[in-house]
Amino acid sequence: MQKRFNEFHDEEQYTTKSLASDRIKLTCQTPDTYRTLARYMRDNNIIHHTYQPKEERSYRAVIKYLHHSVDVQDLRDEISQQGHKVRNIIDAKHRVTKDPLNLFFIDLEPSNNNKDVYKLNILKNTLSK
Numbered sequence: 001m002q003k004r005f006n007e008f009h010d011e012e013q014y015t016t017k018s019l020a021s022d023r024i025k026l027t028c029q030t031p032d033t034y035r036t037l038a039r040y041m042r043d044n045n046i047i048h049h050t051y052q053p054k055e056e057r058s059y060r061a062v063i064k065y066l067h068h069s070v071d072v073q074d075l076r077d078e079i080s081q082q083g084h085k086v087r088n089i090i091d092a093k094h095r096v097t098k099d100p101l102n103l104f105f106i107d108l109e110p111s112n113n114n115k116d117v118y119k120l121n122i123l124k125n126t127l128s129k
Contacts, residue, residue, distance in 0.1 A: 013029050013033040014026055014033055014037065015029075031053055057110065058110070059110060059111075059114040060105060060107050061108065061114075061117045061118065062103060062106070063075075063103070063123065065102055066102060066103075066104060066123060067102060068100035068102055070104075072104075075089060075104065076089055078123055079123070082116075082117075084108050084116075084117055085108060086107070086108060086109075087108060087109050088105075088106075088107040089104055089106055090107075091103075091104055092104065
């Protein structure tokens with residue numbers, strides 16, 4: 001398998017480690033190496049597991065004290081007007097009863113201004129801190 005990977009990248013671009021049960025752990029040095037090897041494994045139906053690279057992960061924030069009846073699309077529009085790119089909004093539900101909670105999980109696209117989302121005190125005319 002290592003010979004196949006060397007067709008795409010130099011050996012310095014990744015490291016391998018043998019694990020139990022005939023498993024191999026690959027650690028890529030660059031995002032490009034990660035993408036190429038992940039694409040190769042996907043295209044050749046090689047069973048694998050990957051973690052999402054940090055630079056592609058969304059930034060999650062939690063908004064509390066906002067009534068559960070607030071329209072998610074309106075909330076998305078208001079956060080977008082503040083200069084954030086919203087990837088997803090999840091309105092939380094109680095884990096047992098499935099009743100709506102006054103919590104929203106906001107996933108933002110990776111950006112330099114993501115921490116500024118915590119400076120938003122008022123959303124939808126409601127104090128949300």
